[in-house]
Amino acid sequence: MAQELLANCTHQTKIGPSLSDVIDLISGVVQGSAVRPLMFLIYINELIAVLEKFNIKVKLFADDVKLYVQINDDIDVMGIFHIILA
Numbered sequence: 001m002a003q004e005l006l007a008n009c010t011h012q013t014k015i016g017p018s019l020s021d022v023i024d025l026i027s028g029v030v031q032g033s034a035v036r037p038l039m040f041l042i043y044i045n046e047l048i049a050v051l052e053k054f055n056i057k058v059k060l061f062a063d064d065v066k067l068y069v070q071i072n073d074d075i076d077v078m079g080i081f082h083i084i085l086a
Contacts, residue, residue: 054083 009025040063047065048058057068071077 051083054079056083 010022011025012022013020044060044065048060051058051067055069059066059068069076069080071080
């Protein structure tokens with residue numbers, strides 16, 4: 001069921017009378033959908049668990065997320081790249 005809710009979604013932006021091209025959404029949940037709050041909670045809970053394994057502190061408020069990580073050298077920078085790509 002979740003795949004059906006997330007499949008074939010597109011996005012288009014309107015600024016004044018102008019419309020952007022329509023693009024396929026490859027991630028996220030359409031705003032205003034009934035399942036958006038539930039999908040956000042599932043996503044954010046998993047994100048916190050993964051990031052805390054890498055000693056990244058996560059702070060949440062409503063639908064806002066802040067990440068805190070200490071970077072001391074190039075090795076730390078490379079570690080962050082590996083986390084992002086994981």
